[in-house]
Amino acid sequence: MNQDKQQPSVQLELQEHYGQILSLLGEDPQREGLLKTPERVAKALQFLTSGYQQDPEAILRGAMFREDYRQMVIVKDIDFFSMCEHHMLPFFGKAHIGYIPNGYITGLSKLPRVVDVFARRLQVQERLTTQIKSCIQKTLNPLGVIVVIEAQHMCMQMRGVEKQNSLTTTSDFTGAFSEAKTREEFMQLIGHSRR
Known part of the structure; x- marks a missing residue:
């Protein structure tokens, strides 16, 4: 249950960091094509590292x-x-x-x-x-x-x-x-x- 509460906050924090990364790379995170990119990348990264939450x-x-x-x-x-x-x-x-x-x-x-x-x-x-x-x-x-x-x-x-x-x-x-x-x-x- 604690883990479920952490997931949305982890995703929001990842989104914020990816927005900052886009800015550091010289991009405008507010332009149309990038508006939802931080959210999409955060979700993708959580999926690609979901093995940490599983017991093989x-x-x-x-x-x-x-x-x-x-x-x-x-x-x-x-x-x-x-x-x-x-x-x-x-x-x-x-x-x-x-x-x-x-x-x-x-x-x-x-x-x-x-x-x-x-x-x-x-x-x-x-x-x-x-x-x-x-x-x-x-x-x-x-x-x-x-x-x-x-x-x-x-x-x-x-x-x-x-x-x-x-x-x-x-x-x-x-x-x-x-x-x-x-x-x-x-x-x-x-x-x-x-x-």
């Missing part, structure tokens, strides 16, 4: 089922959008998750939801990868978890080195995925074969 472990626990299945479960090509904490510019791409159950499975839609929770925070791709892996490992206690993320970073494409076709890949894994053979099977199943 609770999401997984909300759909945990006992199941005697001990083969790989994979959800691949999970689209995500996040904000780079260094420049507050977007990075986006696909996450691929695999785990080997150890008595419990989770609803398949819960894995993309966990990705969204962590992606909707100010991030770096490396931490995002590890947070998703650690959350699944801690909550489901599977025999192993692997997360691979491929992303394009607007902070590299729009500014700085300006390399538009660069793709960053990160991975993290636990347990059974420490074995090269198991990792290779996962990579083949998500469509990434070694050449």
Whole structure:
């Protein structure tokens, strides 16, 4: 309830700051095209960082089922959008998750939801990868978890080195995925074969 009361005041404060930013950039926040921009940007930023208000472990626990299945479960090509904490510019791409159950499975839609929770925070791709892996490992206690993320970073494409076709890949894994053979099977199943 306290959080609900804070949201409107946070939005109003963000709007005020964005109005000031527009002025500092040399714009007129009172011109027609910019009149509602501070409000729109404030709402967008609150949505893009809404992961701070969500519990990813609770999401997984909300759909945990006992199941005697001990083969790989994979959800691949999970689209995500996040904000780079260094420049507050977007990075986006696909996450691929695999785990080997150890008595419990989770609803398949819960894995993309966990990705969204962590992606909707100010991030770096490396931490995002590890947070998703650690959350699944801690909550489901599977025999192993692997997360691979491929992303394009607007902070590299729009500014700085300006390399538009660069793709960053990160991975993290636990347990059974420490074995090269198991990792290779996962990579083949998500469509990434070694050449």
